[in-house]
Amino acid sequence: MSITLNPFIASIPANPLRALFPFAARPGMLNLAxxxxxxxxYDHEGLAEALTRAGADFPSWTYGPSAGDPLLLTVLQEHMVEVPAGHRLLVTSGAQQGIDLAIRTLAPPGSTILVPEPVYPAVLSACAAVGVRAVGYGAAASDTAMAGLAEALDAAPDARAVYALPTFGNPTGETLSQAQRLAMLALCAERMIAIIEDDPYRALWFRAPPPPSLMALAPQVPGAVVIHLGSLSKMISPGLRLGWAIAPDAIATPMQEARQASDLQPNSLAQRVALHYLRLGRLDAHVARVRGLYAARHDALVGRLAAAGFRVPPVDGGMFVFVGLPEGTVREGLFERAIAGGVMYAPGPAFALKPGNAAFADLMRLCFVGLSDADVPVAADRLIAALRG
Known part of the structure; x- marks a missing residue:
C-alpha cells in the first residue's frame, strides 16, 4: 500500500496481553492471564435494575457534556471520590482513557514519561501513539527513599511526568508504603513534574485498607501535582468502560478538551447505568463480598503454588500476583505445555519495556479473580503439572 502512516501510530507496540485472547477462547481453558x-x-441483580432505570431516562439516549453526566459527577463525589479544592473531576472511558489524556496533555512528542518496570503494557501504547518515550524506573519494597526513581529522573531531564500504579499494582500486586509515596511526591515536586496516579484497585483490599493515595498525601508536599485516575471496571463492571480523572483545574480543562477532540463525551447510557447503580445503595455490600471472594481465591492459588516451590510475593489486595518459577525450572516450552494442559498465564516478559527483554523470564503474572472457587485449585494443579512436564 502506498499510503504513509503517521509514524507514531505505526510505532504502537503489539499488546502482548491482547494477543492471549485466542487461547482464552479454547474450550475448557482456565484463564489465569x-x-x-x-x-x-458481579452484582447482576443490581446492574439489571440500574439498566432498567437508565432506560427510562431521556439523557441515556442523547448527547451530554464532555466532562461527564452532571448527576454522575455529583454521585461519584458523594459515594467514591474526594475532589480537592482547585481540582476538577472528569468522567473517562475507563482509567485507560485517563492515562491517555494525561499523557497527551502533559507530554509533547519527543519528551519522556517515566513508568515503573515491570510495566502495565497499555501505558506503552498510550505513549507511543503520541510520540512520547517511556523510560523505566524501579520501585522495590526495600527502596524506601525511591532511589530508583531518583536515578531515573536524573537520567531523564526531559521527563514531563511520572506514571505510577502504587496500590496493588499491575503486574506485581505490590503496594508502595506511605514513606515511598511521600518520597515520590517530594522527588517529583522538586523537579516540578506531575505524577499520573493510576488507582483502579484501591477498593479491593483483603484485610486492611492500603495507605492513602498520592493525591490524598499531596498537600503534605509543597509543589506536588497529582492527576488521580480511578475506575468502575474493577468494582462494578468493566463493560461499562467508565472511570474518572481528578486533576488541577489548569490540567483538567485541557484534558477535557483533548477528550472532546477524540470522542466528544463519555457513553451516555453507561453513565446513567452507573448513576442508578450507585443510587441503589448496593455498592458497599457488593465490594465487601468481592473482597472476600478475591482474598479466598488468592490464598487458595498461592498456597498451592508455594507448596510446589513457586516464589510467591506477599499481596494484600487487587487482582494479580507476579509469581517466580521454582529454582532450577526449565522454562523452555512451559507456556505451550500450560496451554496444552488447559491453563494459561501471562508470561513475565510481556511486562518489560522492550520486547524480548529476558529480565522477567522467570516470572508470570497470575490473575486470581477470574475463576470460580472450584476452578482456582484446578488451575493451580494444571500449572504445576505443566511445570513438571
Missing amino acids: SGHPSRDA
Whole structure:
C-alpha cells in the first residue's frame, strides 16, 4: 500500500496481553492471564435494575457534556471520590482513557514519561501513539527513599511526568508504603513534574485498607501535582468502560478538551447505568463480598503454588500476583505445555519495556479473580503439572 502512516501510530507496540485472547477462547481453558472478574463477582441483580432505570431516562439516549453526566459527577463525589479544592473531576472511558489524556496533555512528542518496570503494557501504547518515550524506573519494597526513581529522573531531564500504579499494582500486586509515596511526591515536586496516579484497585483490599493515595498525601508536599485516575471496571463492571480523572483545574480543562477532540463525551447510557447503580445503595455490600471472594481465591492459588516451590510475593489486595518459577525450572516450552494442559498465564516478559527483554523470564503474572472457587485449585494443579512436564 502506498499510503504513509503517521509514524507514531505505526510505532504502537503489539499488546502482548491482547494477543492471549485466542487461547482464552479454547474450550475448557482456565484463564489465569486476563484481568477479568469472574461471573459471580458481579452484582447482576443490581446492574439489571440500574439498566432498567437508565432506560427510562431521556439523557441515556442523547448527547451530554464532555466532562461527564452532571448527576454522575455529583454521585461519584458523594459515594467514591474526594475532589480537592482547585481540582476538577472528569468522567473517562475507563482509567485507560485517563492515562491517555494525561499523557497527551502533559507530554509533547519527543519528551519522556517515566513508568515503573515491570510495566502495565497499555501505558506503552498510550505513549507511543503520541510520540512520547517511556523510560523505566524501579520501585522495590526495600527502596524506601525511591532511589530508583531518583536515578531515573536524573537520567531523564526531559521527563514531563511520572506514571505510577502504587496500590496493588499491575503486574506485581505490590503496594508502595506511605514513606515511598511521600518520597515520590517530594522527588517529583522538586523537579516540578506531575505524577499520573493510576488507582483502579484501591477498593479491593483483603484485610486492611492500603495507605492513602498520592493525591490524598499531596498537600503534605509543597509543589506536588497529582492527576488521580480511578475506575468502575474493577468494582462494578468493566463493560461499562467508565472511570474518572481528578486533576488541577489548569490540567483538567485541557484534558477535557483533548477528550472532546477524540470522542466528544463519555457513553451516555453507561453513565446513567452507573448513576442508578450507585443510587441503589448496593455498592458497599457488593465490594465487601468481592473482597472476600478475591482474598479466598488468592490464598487458595498461592498456597498451592508455594507448596510446589513457586516464589510467591506477599499481596494484600487487587487482582494479580507476579509469581517466580521454582529454582532450577526449565522454562523452555512451559507456556505451550500450560496451554496444552488447559491453563494459561501471562508470561513475565510481556511486562518489560522492550520486547524480548529476558529480565522477567522467570516470572508470570497470575490473575486470581477470574475463576470460580472450584476452578482456582484446578488451575493451580494444571500449572504445576505443566511445570513438571
